[in-house]
Amino acid sequence: MYAMKYSFILFALILLAPPASGQKYNLLLSVHSDQNLSDKEQTEVDQFNDLLLSGLMLHHKFHVYSYSPTGKQVGKLLENNVLSQTALAQPYSLQALQQVAAALHIEEVLDVTPFFTKGVIQATVRIAHLEGAGDWQVNFTNTMHLQNLPAMHNMDVTRRSDLLLALMTDQITGDIGIPTHYAAALSPHVQEHIIAKTKSDSKTQKPAQNSAPQASAVMQNGIPGLRPPLLSNTVQGEFTRQAQLAGENKDYLGQAMLLRSAINQHPFNAKLRIQLIETYQKLNLPQLALAQVVNAQALMPANNTLRQIYGKTLLQDGNTKLAMQVLQSLVIKSPSDPDSLMALADAQVQDNHFGEALINYQKASAIAPDNPVPHQKMALVYALQAEGTPAAYQSCLKEIQSARSLIPPANTVQYNKEYKSILLLMDARLRDIEDSVENTYQSAVQGTVTNAALQRAVSDLGDRTAGASTFLQNLPTAAGYEAAQNHYSQAAALLIQSIASLQNALNHPDTPLEEIRTPLTLARMSTIHALNRGRQLLDTNNPASNGTKNNSYVTQN
Numbered sequence: 001m002y003a004m005k006y007s008f009i010l011f012a013l014i015l016l017a018p019p020a021s022g023q024k025y026n027l028l029l030s031v032h033s034d035q036n037l038s039d040k041e042q043t044e045v046d047q048f049n050d051l052l053l054s055g056l057m058l059h060h061k062f063h064v065y066s067y068s069p070t071g072k073q074v075g076k077l078l079e080n081n082v083l084s085q086t087a088l089a090q091p092y093s094l095q096a097l098q099q100v101a102a103a104l105h106i107e108e109v110l111d112v113t114p115f116f117t118k119g120v121i122q123a124t125v126r127i128a129h130l131e132g133a134g135d136w137q138v139n140f141t142n143t144m145h146l147q148n149l150p151a152m153h154n155m156d157v158t159r160r161s162d163l164l165l166a167l168m169t170d171q172i173t174g175d176i177g178i179p180t181h182y183a184a185a186l187s188p189h190v191q192e193h194i195i196a197k198t199k200s201d202s203k204t205q206k207p208a209q210n211s212a213p214q215a216s217a218v219m220q221n222g223i224p225g226l227r228p229p230l231l232s233n234t235v236q237g238e239f240t241r242q243a244q245l246a247g248e249n250k251d252y253l254g255q256a257m258l259l260r261s262a263i264n265q266h267p268f269n270a271k272l273r274i275q276l277i278e279t280y281q282k283l284n285l286p287q288l289a290l291a292q293v294v295n296a297q298a299l300m301p302a303n304n305t306l307r308q309i310y311g312k313t314l315l316q317d318g319n320t321k322l323a324m325q326v327l328q329s330l331v332i333k334s335p336s337d338p339d340s341l342m343a344l345a346d347a348q349v350q351d352n353h354f355g356e357a358l359i360n361y362q363k364a365s366a367i368a369p370d371n372p373v374p375h376q377k378m379a380l381v382y383a384l385q386a387e388g389t390p391a392a393y394q395s396c397l398k399e400i401q402s403a404r405s406l407i408p409p410a411n412t413v414q415y416n417k418e419y420k421s422i423l424l425l426m427d428a429r430l431r432d433i434e435d436s437v438e439n440t441y442q443s444a445v446q447g448t449v450t451n452a453a454l455q456r457a458v459s460d461l462g463d464r465t466a467g468a469s470t471f472l473q474n475l476p477t478a479a480g481y482e483a484a485q486n487h488y489s490q491a492a493a494l495l496i497q498s499i500a501s502l503q504n505a506l507n508h509p510d511t512p513l514e515e516i517r518t519p520l521t522l523a524r525m526s527t528i529h530a531l532n533r534g535r536q537l538l539d540t541n542n543p544a545s546n547g548t549k550n551n552s553y554v555t556q557n
Contacts, residue, residue: 026106029053030067032092034113044116048165052112055173065106067097077103098128098136106130112172121168144171170257240272252282270300277309286317304334308343315347323347331360338364342374354381375403376418383422387429390467396422397474404476412479419478420538423488426468427535430491433465434527437498441520444506445513451506458503465495487534494527 031049033041049066056062068074069091077083082103087096097109109128114121125142243258259276266272273296280289293310300306307330314323327344334340345360358381365374382396400418407414440457443449449457469492477485501516501523 025062025108026065026101026104027056027062027108027110028065028067028097028101028104028106029056029110029112030092030097031112031114033115034092035115041116044165045114048112048114048168051165051169052110052172055169056110062108065104067100073104074100094126094128094138098130101128102130102134109136114168121165123168123172125172144168170260243275247279252279255279256283270296270303270306274306274309277313281313281316284316286313289313290317304330304337304340308340311343311347315350320347320351324351336367338368338371338374341367342377345377349377349381349384354385357381370406372403372406372414375399375406376415379403380418380421380425383425386467386471387464390463393467393471397471400476415476416478416481419475419481422475423481423484423534423538426472426488427531427538429464429468430488430495430527431531433461433468433495434491434498434524434531436461437495437502437520438524441502441513441516444502451509455503455506458499458506462496462499462503465492465499468492469496481538484534484537487530487537491527491530491534494523494530498523498527 029049029052031045031052033045037045053064053066056064065073074091077100078088083096083099087093087099090096094109094111097111101107101109107130109126111126111128112123114123121144123144125144126138128136128138131137239258239262243255243262246252246255246258256276256279259272259279263269263272263276273292277289277292277296280286280292290310290313293306293313296306297303297310307326311323311327311330314320314326324344324347327340327347330340331337331344341360341364345357345364348354348357348360358378361374361378361381365371365378368374376399379396379399382392382399386392386396400415403418404415436457440454440461444451444454469489472485472489472492475485498520501519505511505513505516
C-alpha cells in the first residue's frame with residue numbers, strides 16, 4: 001500500500017458574508033492556466049471548471065458566470081471599449097477579471113489557476129470582492145497542492161484522476177462555505193443518498209440566513225475575521241451523524257468530506273475542526289491537518305489539547321524541531337500533564353533523543369501510574385536501543401510486562417499497536433543482519449578484508465542475532481499475530497545457523513569458502529521466505545492457526 005500524502009498550504013480561512021434573505025451573489029468564475037496546455041491538459045482544466053461551476057451552484061447561493069476571453073459577453077465589452085489596454089493585453093489578469101465583473105454588475109471574482117502534472121494538482125485561488133465604494137478587495141489567497149494519491153481497490157487511473165479533481169473542488173468550495181461532497185461521493189461507504197438529497201433539496205428550498213454570530217474583524221494569529229456563510233437548512237446535523245458512521249466503518253476519506261460539510265454549516269464549532277484534524281491524521285495527511293489546526297486555534301487560542309494536537313501534527317509532518325518547541329513550551333506551562341509529557345517524548349524519540357524521551361515517559365508514568373501507555377512507549381524506545389545494546393531487550397520485555405499488567409485481560413487491542421511496531425522493527429533488523437551476512441561472505445571470497453576483521457564482524461552479527469532471537473522467543477504475543485512472530489523466530493534461527501557456518505569457515509582458513517556457498521544460499525532463501533511470510537501476516541493481521549506447521553524451511557545440519 002502506498003502512503004497517501006496531500007500537501008496543502010492554507011494562509012487563511014475566509015467565509016463570504018451573507019447577503020440579505022433571498023439575495024444571491026453574482027460571481028465571476030475564471031479557471032485558466034498560465035502555461036501552454038496540451039489537449040489532454042486543457043480537457044482537465046475544462047473538467048475542473050465544470051466541477052467548480054456545478055459545485056458553486058449547488059445551493060443556489062450564486063448566480064455564476066463562467067469567464068472566457070472569447071465569450072460573447074466579453075466580446076461585447078471589448079466592442080464597447082470597457083476594458084483597459086492592460087486588461088486587453090492580459091485577459092486573465094485579476095485586473096481584467098475585475099473590470100469585466102464590474103461591467104456585468106458582478107460583486108465577486110473567483111480566480112483559479114490550476115497546474116496539472118502526473119498524479120498532481122496544484123491550484124492558486126484568489127477571491128476578490130467589490131466593496132460599496134467601488135473598490136476591489138482581494139480577501140482570500142490560497143495555494144493548494146494535492147499529490148501522490150495512492151492506488152486503491154477497484155480504482156483505475158481515470159477514477160483516481162477524478163478523485164483528485166473532486167478533492168480540489170471540495171477544498172475550494174468548502175473554504176467559501178459550499179459543501180459539494182464530490183470526493184465523498186467517490187468514497188465507497190458514504191451514504192450517497194445524502195448527497196442526492198442535498199442536491200434535491202437545494203432546488204426546492206430557498207437558502208436561509210445563517211444564525212451564527214458575526215466574528216470579530218481580526219482573530220488570533222492575524223487570521224482575518226471569519227464571516228459565516230449563507231447556508232441551506234437541509235440535512236442539519238446529518239453530516240455530523242454520517243461522519244461518525246463513516247469513521248466507525250474506517251472510511252476516513254468519506255468522514256473527512258462529511259466533516260467539512262458539517263463545518264460549513266457550523267463554521268465556529270471548534271470541536272468539529274478537531275474531529276477533522278484527527279481524521280486527516282488517520283489519513284496521514286498532516287499538512288491538511290495543520291491547516292485545520294490554524295483555524296481551530298483561532299477559535300480556541302488557549303486550549304492545551306489543541307496545542308498537543310498541533311505538536312503531534314507537526315511531528316507527523318516531519319517538522320520535528322518545531323514540534324519539540326511547541327511541546328516543550330506546553331510542558332513548561334503544564335508540567336503535571338502526562339499527555340503533554342508523552343507528546344514531547346514522542347517528538348524526542350523521532351529526533352533520536354532516546355534518553356530524554358525515557359525520562360519524560362517515566363515522569364508521565366509516575367503522574368498516571370495506572371496508565372499502560374507510557375510503559376508501552378518505553379518498551380518501543382528500549383527496542384530501538386537494543387540494536388547497539390542487546391541488554392536493552394530485557395528492559396523492553398520488562399516494560400511490556402508492566403503495560404500488560406495494567407491492561408484488562410479482555411482488551412486485546414491496546415497492546416497490538418506497540419507490539420506491531422516492535423515486530424516491524426525486528427523485521428527491518430533481521431533483514432539488515434541477513435544482508436550483512438551475505439556482504440561479509442562476499443568480502444571473504446574476494447579477499448578485500450582481513451580475516452581478523454571478518455571474524456570480528458561475524459562475531460558482532462552473532463551477538464546481534466542471538467539477542468534478537470532470545471527477545472522474539474520471550475516477547476508476549478498479541479492476538480492474531482502468533483503465526484507472524486513464529487516466522488520471525490524461524491528467520492532468526494536460520495540466521496544463527498548461517499552465521500555459525502560462516503564463522504566456522506573463517507576459523508579454518510584452509511577450507512575453501514565455496515564449500516559453504518550452497519548451504520548459505522539455501523539458508524538465505526529460507527530466511528527471506530520466513531521474513532516475507534511474517535511481514536505478510538503482520539500486514540494483514542491474519543490470525544493463522546498452527547503457524548509453525550508445514551513450513552518448507554531448509555535447515556542446515
